[in-house]
Amino acid sequence: MDYLLQARAQRGAGYLVLIDPDKWELKQLPDIASAASENGADAILIGGSLLLTSSFDEIVKTIKKAANIPCLIFPGSNIQISRHADAILFLSLISGRNPDYLIGVQVMAAPIIRLLGLEPIPTGYMLIESGRVTSAEFMSNSRPIPRQKNDIAQATALAAEFLGMRLAYLEAGSGADLAVTPEMVKAVSSYVSIPVIVGGGIRTPEEAEKRVKAGASFVVTGNVLEKNGGVQLIREFAEAIHSAVRQNDLGQNY
Ligand code: 1GP
Numbered sequence: 442m443d444y445l446l447q448a449r450a451q452r453g454a455g456y457l458v459l460i461d462p463d464k465w466e467l468k469q470l471p472d473i474a475s476a477a478s479e480n481g482a483d484a485i486l487i488g489g490s491l492l493l494t495s496s497f498d499e500i501v502k503t504i505k506k507a508a509n510i511p512c513l514i515f516p517g518s519n520i521q522i523s524r525h526a527d528a529i530l531f532l533s534l535i536s537g538r539n540p541d542y543l544i545g546v547q548v549m550a551a552p553i554i555r556l557l558g559l560e561p562i563p564t565g566y567m568l569i570e571s572g573r574v575t576s577a578e579f580m581s582n583s584r585p586i587p588r589q590k591n592d593i594a595q596a597t598a599l600a601a602e603f604l605g606m607r608l609a610y611l612e613a614g615s616g617a618d619l620a621v622t623p624e625m626v627k628a629v630s631s632y633v634s635i636p637v638i639v640g641g642g643i644r645t646p647e648e649a650e651k652r653v654k655a656g657a658s659f660v661v662t663g664n665v666l667e668k669n670g671g672v673q674l675i676r677e678f679a680e681a682i683h684s685a686v687r688q689n690d691l692g693q694n695y
Contacts (some may be wrong), residue, residue, distance in 0.1 A: 442528070442605055444511050445659070448483040449611045449636060454653040456682040458482040459515065459640065459663030460614035460673065461489035462500045462508065463613065464498035470500065471507035478509040481679025486661060488515035490546025490576035501525040513562070517580070518621020519534075519550040524557040527637060531558070533606070535597055536568045564608040564638075565601025567594060569621045572641060574585050575614025588619065592627035598633045613641030616664040620648060623655040630687075653685035 448455040458477040464471055465473060484684055494500075500688050501523035505512045514521060514529040520531065531554070536541035554561050568578055568585035578585055582638055598609040609629060611621045612642045620642040630637045640661030649660045660682050666674060 442560065444527075444634070445484065445562075445608075449604075449658050450558050452683040453484050454484070454657060454682050454687055455483035455659040455683060456481060456639070456649075456679045457484050457513075457640075457659050457661045458489075458666065459486040459615070459661050460504060461663055462487065462495065462497070463489050463491060464663075464667045467495050467500065467503060470503045472503060474504040474507035474512075474618030474668070475509075476675055478507075481509060481683065482675060483659075484511040484513055484528070486513050486515035486519050486541070486663075488517050489625055490517045490580045492517070492521065497521050497524045498618070499524065500656075506534050512604065514559075516550075519546040520558065522550060522553050522559070524559065526559060526562035528562055529554060530564045530566075530608070530610070531576045532564050532566040533601075534568065534581055534583055535565045535601055536586045539581060539583045542581045545607050562608060562663040562686060563606040565598060565604070565606040565635075566602075566610045566612060567597055568614065569594065569625065569641075570610050571613035571620070572618030575617055575641070576616045577612060585614075586591070588622060588625070591691070593626050594629050595632040596630045598635070602633045604633045608659075610640070615641060620644075621625055621652070623651045625656040626652045626657050630658075646677045649678055650681040650685040653682055653687055656687050660677040 511527040570585040636658035638659040
């Protein structure tokens, strides 16, 4: 967590590259991990809604070996835990009302996380409606927050803060048709004091920049790199995110 806060303090906002293990072959992972770390990403997130391919432990170990930046697990379930990561986003799906994802899987995962010595980062995970049913929505059997309901998103993120969570993650879902709106990012960021992460369906550096300007502390991209690959694109995202200036709702810079 300290590293994330430091990255935000130094660069204004952080760029997180998501590697969904099911979208890459094991042999491709070292290249994407080193491309992310050498082209301006601040950390790598590892995880996905499912796990159909290799062992998760092997995947994390392979990525960690090739990366010079922190590798954080972004778990789709409690089988996505590995000692080779630097930390794990300890997610609770607070937009939904499915007790399994609010507290059930966390109870099963907590002892293992401690045994492995992984740092848990308590994160309020909020699915935001994004045009059609996403894997995260379907797999979690929970309803997302309607995309225009900024007030519900604000209240949910504030509850996360009051519950002691360290981050609020606004998630449109991987490959979402519609990303979380800058208006919602602004509404939530200006309402809570914990850092806001936004991801899902962000396909251009300009879209990322808009969300930082709206107040996001961290932007995540995954799908766009899977589809278009390329070191150049990672660099463009990193530059856009690091050079944008976050503003609060009074128009003041943070
Ligand atoms: C999904 O927020 C992440 O969990 C990233 O989404 O793959 O659409 O960039 P994309």
